[in-house]
Amino acid sequence: MNTIPKISLIDRQIMWNRLLAVVEEQAQVCQRTAFSTIVRESGDLAAGVFDAKGRMLAQAVTGTPGHINSMALAVGHVINAYPPETMKPGDVFIHNDPWMGTGHLNDISLTTPCFLGDKLIGFLACNSHVLDIGGVVDRTSSRDVFMEGLYLPILRIVDGGEVDESLMAVIRANTRQPVETVGDVYSLINCNAVGCERLLDMMAEFGLTDLGALADHIIDTSYSAVLAKIAKLPKGTWHGSLQLDGRDEPVLLKAALTISDSGIHVDYAGSTGMTKYNFNVPICYTLAYTSYALGVAIVRDVPNNAGSLAPRTISAPEGCILNALKPAAVFGRAQVGLMLPDLVYNCLRQAMPDQIPAESTCGLWGINVMGPWDSPARISNRFLTQVMTTGGMGALPYRDGMSATGFPSGVRGGPIEIFESMSTIVVWRKEFRQDSGGAGAFRGGLGQAIEMENTIPESFQYFTGYERVENPAKGTAGGGSGASGRLQLSTGELLSGKGRYEIPPGVRIAVSSPGGGGVGDPLSRDRSLVVRDLEYGLISEAAAQEFYGHRTRSHDMVEG
Structure with missing residues (x-):
């Protein structure tokens, strides 16, 4: 018994x-x-x-x-x-x-x-x-x-x-x-x-x-416990939208978020329809990241289980990009699905502005490489591997955004040493990307600057499925947008955020992941924080002057 x-x-x-x-x-x-x-x-x-x-x-x-x-x-x-x-x-x-x-x-x-x-x-x-x-x-x-x-x-x-x-x-x-x-x-x-x-x-x-x-x-x-938290929130419906880079043409996501006594519901009617490309999203994945976004902002310390998930519900028209139907291509579903927290927060910010962050990178900037696969004669040099890299989070209304952090996925950045040991690629540089965080009273998190090339005289394949190249993370309450992502070869050629590229031998590819948006007027930022960011190399002297009105000694010497 x-x-x-x-x-x-x-x-x-x-x-x-x-x-x-x-x-x-x-x-x-x-x-x-x-x-x-x-x-x-x-x-x-x-x-x-x-x-x-x-x-x-x-x-x-x-x-x-x-x-x-x-x-x-x-x-x-x-x-x-x-x-x-x-x-x-x-x-x-x-x-x-x-x-x-x-x-x-x-x-x-x-x-x-x-x-x-x-x-x-x-x-x-x-x-x-x-x-x-x-x-x-x-x-x-x-x-x-x-x-x-x-x-x-x-x-x-x-x-x-x-x-x-x-x-x-x-x-x-x-x-x-x-x-x-x-x-x-x-x-x-x-x-x-x-x-x-x-x-x-x-x-x-x-x-x-x-x-x-x-x-x-x-x-x-x-x-x-979740209903008790929801009971403290304002009731009503708030609308938001988010434009993504897409491929060939932008993707528009729309949401209507309703807070009621029985829970929180997000309706994605009006979002772009399914695409011929492979970043369509099955409804289970749409639910996953919608629910997570609400959990971070509202549920917080209540453990994740069937009970705490139940008051968080969604709807999306069949055949839209957020409710893709079989047999849609869905390999890259994270390219859109990971952006949903920003869309949810664009709604929720209207109801609780003092708790919601500015927009973030959201999507992962994973490095996916293959090489060489075009000839059986070089089979001993073949590899297929990846390492996860990330961009910056948006600032909160009370603190700076975290840099190089895999929000909302939670996926950690992988060690470069492991990546190099499983391929013939060498990574020459991996560091914070200076000035990539949106300016603000609270600064957006920084992205990363990564540079790599093949160590053998062979080309390798580089696959991209990135967002925030054309549409950077926006700041709020007077804060600036984060820097856009960028892919550039050492030849000077710029690459699209989505595609398959052959990187020739001797050519380096520079990956610059995006930064998060800032919150609040940059001129009101604590001066000690501006000085600290300068000292750590997170912002340049030019940015300190342009966005924060901070004059450095080198500025004074030049003018003198």
Whole structure:
């Protein structure tokens, strides 16, 4: 008999915290055993524990909102495909369906039913990004999802403890990196197994035979806590828009954000329709980053689970870029999806202006390279790798924006040494990009200046999928915009933010990621902060004079 109703509220809170520890260990196992560099070095993953109904109870701190908040839906899809009565101990289910909680094919999702004896007590779920899942070599050229690689529906990859070697063979045969991709699948299988072991240990310690009452406590408490926060907010509907660079023509996103007693709803009617390019966004990914944006601004310290997520809802017309329908190309869905927090904040700033930041870089400026792939004779020099880099966050109304920070993705910048060890590329420079943060009483965060070239006399392929090249992050309340992103070859040629480029031998490519917007009149900035920024090289003397009215000694000497 389950004893949870007789346990004190303090004990329930301890159990809740133990669940958080379980999923954090689960996530760490995934990260430390992953082959994919973006997982191993940058934490592009998610891990969570669910009850027997498929409700998320806890998610690891390690991970990204795009993975975590879309994973919250994935277990429900698995239950629909394989009813619980058909599951047995030792089963593991796999899929990478972009519309069922991954967003694009490179994110593989695994769900493991967890049994106490023969009784299903819950699920452990995880997902992570694999570098290659097949498809076209040119990552910018896909025009439907079938061009983007191996499409796995929900399948049983481990049946009662026996790995389906035929399915593994299919995965292995459809990737350019069979060892790494299959290795990542085993990493995901193992992290769920560890999570299940720790969950059963916790239940044994507290004498639990199911999670039902604890799950209800977690979900009901979280739901009520979020509604209590929403109750303190002004009620009404606010509208906002955001123009993105797109490709060939701009992309316009529109939102109407409504705060009511029952929750917060964001409607994306009026946004641009689906594009022929591959930055369409499945609705699960739109929900993930909308929910995250609201969570950061409003929910804050309430843990992420089915209860705290429930009051945050969205709608978007079918066929718009934020509710793309199969078989739309979605490989680059993050190019648009990561920009949603700025759109949400452009609405929310009208309701609570003293708490919302200026616009940020938002989109990642990952460095994705291949080379050389055009000749079997040079197979020994082939590589496919990436390193994540970031731009600046927008300033808040009470502090400077963070520099070179992966908001809202949470993806950490990867070590250049690892990137160089997995390619023939050398990075000559990687530093803060001076003057890239928008001027203001509170300055926007800085982007980065990165310069690289091949060390062998061969060209290499560079793939771009960047935003904020044509439309920089705007400042607010008199603050300046952040610097636009820029890609330039040492020959002087400027490159577009989206495309595939062959970088010739001996030519360097300079990547300048964007900065965040500033907040408030720059002339009101604390003089000591201006002096500090000058001393650290974050701003130039010219910027100090132009934006902050700060005269340096060198200015006086020149005029004298």
